[in-house]
Amino acid sequence: MGSNRTGWLMLAPTLLILGVFGIVPFFYVLYLSFHQWNPFAANPNMIFIGANNFRRLVFDGEFLTSLWFTLKFAFFAVVSEIIIGYMLAQMLTRDFYGKGFFRTIHTLPLIVAPIVVGSVWRLMTTPSIGIIPYYLNKWFGYQLNIGSDATAAFIITVIMDIWHWTPLVTLTLLAAIVSLPKDPFEQAQIDGANRWQIFWHITLPMIRPAILATVFIRLMDALRTVDEVWMLTGGGPGAATRFVGLHIWKIVFPKTDYGYGSAISIIVLYLTLVMCWLLYVGLVAPRVRRSKVNADA
Amino acid sequence: MAEVKIKDIVKRYGELQVIHGVNVDIRDGEFVVLVGPSGCGKSTLLRMIAGLEPISDGEMLIDGKVVNKVLPKDRDIAMVFQSYALYPHKTVAENMGFSLKIKGVPKPEIEAKVKQAASVLDLGKLLDRYPRQLSGGQRQRVAMGRAIVRDPRVFLFDEPLSNLDAKLRVAMRVEIKELHQRLKTTIIYVTHDQIEAMTMADKIVVMKDGYVEQIGAPLDLYDNPSNVFVAGFIGSPSMNFIKGSIRSDGGAQRFVSDHGSVLPVRPLPVSDGHPVIYGVRPEHITLGPGGLPVRVAVVEPTGAETQIFARSNEDAIDAMLRDRIAVRAGDHVNFVVDPVNAHVFDQQTTKRIS
Numbered sequence A: 001m002g003s004n005r006t007g008w009l010m011l012a013p014t015l016l017i018l019g020v021f022g023i024v025p026f027f028y029v030l031y032l033s034f035h036q037w038n039p040f041a042a043n044p045n046m047i048f049i050g051a052n053n054f055r056r057l058v059f060d061g062e063f064l065t066s067l068w069f070t071l072k073f074a075f076f077a078v079v080s081e082i083i084i085g086y087m088l089a090q091m092l093t094r095d096f097y098g099k100g101f102f103r104t105i106h107t108l109p110l111i112v113a114p115i116v117v118g119s120v121w122r123l124m125t126t127p128s129i130g131i132i133p134y135y136l137n138k139w140f141g142y143q144l145n146i147g148s149d150a151t152a153a154f155i156i157t158v159i160m161d162i163w164h165w166t167p168l169v170t171l172t173l174l175a176a177i178v179s180l181p182k183d184p185f186e187q188a189q190i191d192g193a194n195r196w197q198i199f200w201h202i203t204l205p206m207i208r209p210a211i212l213a214t215v216f217i218r219l220m221d222a223l224r225t226v227d228e229v230w231m232l233t234g235g236g237p238g239a240a241t242r243f244v245g246l247h248i249w250k251i252v253f254p255k256t257d258y259g260y261g262s263a264i265s266i267i268v269l270y271l272t273l274v275m276c277w278l279l280y281v282g283l284v285a286p287r288v289r290r291s292k293v294n295a296d297a
Numbered sequence B: 001m002a003e004v005k006i007k008d009i010v011k012r013y014g015e016l017q018v019i020h021g022v023n024v025d026i027r028d029g030e031f032v033v034l035v036g037p038s039g040c041g042k043s044t045l046l047r048m049i050a051g052l053e054p055i056s057d058g059e060m061l062i063d064g065k066v067v068n069k070v071l072p073k074d075r076d077i078a079m080v081f082q083s084y085a086l087y088p089h090k091t092v093a094e095n096m097g098f099s100l101k102i103k104g105v106p107k108p109e110i111e112a113k114v115k116q117a118a119s120v121l122d123l124g125k126l127l128d129r130y131p132r133q134l135s136g137g138q139r140q141r142v143a144m145g146r147a148i149v150r151d152p153r154v155f156l157f158d159e160p161l162s163n164l165d166a167k168l169r170v171a172m173r174v175e176i177k178e179l180h181q182r183l184k185t186t187i188i189y190v191t192h193d194q195i196e197a198m199t200m201a202d203k204i205v206v207m208k209d210g211y212v213e214q215i216g217a218p219l220d221l222y223d224n225p226s227n228v229f230v231a232g233f234i235g236s237p238s239m240n241f242i243k244g245s246i247r248s249d250g251g252a253q254r255f256v257s258d259h260g261s262v263l264p265v266r267p268l269p270v271s272d273g274h275p276v277i278y279g280v281r282p283e284h285i286t287l288g289p290g291g292l293p294v295r296v297a298v299v300e301p302t303g304a305e306t307q308i309f310a311r312s313n314e315d316a317i318d319a320m321l322r323d324r325i326a327v328r329a330g331d332h333v334n335f336v337v338d339p340v341n342a343h344v345f346d347q348q349t350t351k352r353i354s
């Protein structure tokens, strides 16, 4: 009994912080999402309107577009990060000249705040002063202007996210790769497998849990990207890079439509959960179930 | 089906040389055991045969072709690792069928082969399990099964039984030997256990510190060990060794230990006073009148045999007697050695003097 109470006491600070900064705001947002509340509108009072905010969402073209862009953004960013991150991780398992230096440099983006990343990329991509448009023009004769070219702006946001977050993927996958047992790989060589077959039949299935965990983390993160893109493009040109996070920001801050903003937040959270659940059901659960059945047999 | 020729093979890890010019000829269908204490380079040699470890110097030939630069996947060799090296994410059936799947063998044929190997190894009920759901002995059999479905040119085994309990080890020893008699494929088998080597091998290669000490048939090594190391390594309980010299004093040659124990020898081509090590196996000592008087220190009856640990002056000698004998600690008895069974080694070189 005594030790039980000590346990709760030790947990108390964490629970308190979690409660104050996590759970309470969540329920507050949930509460708001069922109300109409715009403190600067003609009627600044909070009015309960049931699920009307959610109904409004379904017909909100701007929201649906931003959702579609966000999904595209998350897909391209996460897939590229996993592929590039895996290749870099494989490279880091070998010895090459300057490996320590490379590893340090390569991890640096992780410690840069998103807002700074956005500023730096904005500087680098601004026509006539940025290094990227300069060289693209010099080498390929391509005029990069993310202020007017929607596709280019979208691609640059994806590249920025890749630049920022690939190191995280590299580190998690590297940890997974170096902790793999060595023997199965030698056995696979003996069994006649070539490099590609070893990758496909041995490496990939063995680091699959790490890959899935990384995909979950990166996906959730990418779906709520705000600050970097806000800094880089401000959501433009037009609404080409106005991802859901930015959309919510626009609704909540300049428009001060708190009720509707809360509803969007809740829906985005819900969609994120659904996507992760689908991934889990599709990729993780069948394995777990299969081995359970075997264990019972 | 293949013969393997190991020619002046050297292995270096950077500056450190661990294999120093090893030569072994392995005939087609032969069961060869590499035996030696831990760290002598057996696994390294085996891994060089498999192609997992680059060869620093010398030549490796399989069926007359130099394979130094041939990748493991192209050597058509099956190997059973000490750790079994099962694929953790594959079922038993998938583990066993993997090499065939890679080769592009049609599915029904793979299934048939896996089933057949599984029935030989009594794995039929476990085909859908994952390695983590198996006991050590079952994993070992899966590793064996993975090798035999392939019908390779050579089987390599790296201490496959050392993680099993004693009883299972003996059973698997018999199974592997039967497997060899049935398949007649060349087997190169690594172990540190000389009993495994003696019971399974057509030919034993005794290694120590990266050198080959002796190559021969099991009983050959037992009867004619070429040096003190092999003499002590082969046979259990291990041979008695006593330091001393050869004396004749005008009469017949005999061995006199540093502490004065006298034992008989066959005529030897050495001069009087030559320093030697005298070796005699415990099972070659009998009790009798005459011989060497000893004082019994410890008696260990095992039922079938009686082992006597005794001392003559300061020399420790033990004997393994076939019968139950009523001696007790403190008794005085006489140890008789037939000079035919005496092994005499040069003290300086530790080589056998014949």
Ligand SMILES: Nc1ncnc2c1ncn2[C@@H]1O[C@H](COP(=O)(O)OP(=O)(O)O)[C@@H](O)[C@H]1O
Pocket: B013, B016, B018, B036, B037, B038, B039, B040, B041, B042, B043, B044, B045
């Ligand atoms: N990768 C390596 N680097 C350096 N030394 C090694 C390496 N692998 C093995 N050795 C050394 O080579 C010697 C032989 O090792 P091994 O073949 O594993 O012995 P055994 O299998 O006979 O026990 C040992 O002294 C070991 O320390």
Ligand SMILES: [Mg+2]
Pocket: B042, B043, B044, B159
């Ligand atoms: Mg070894």
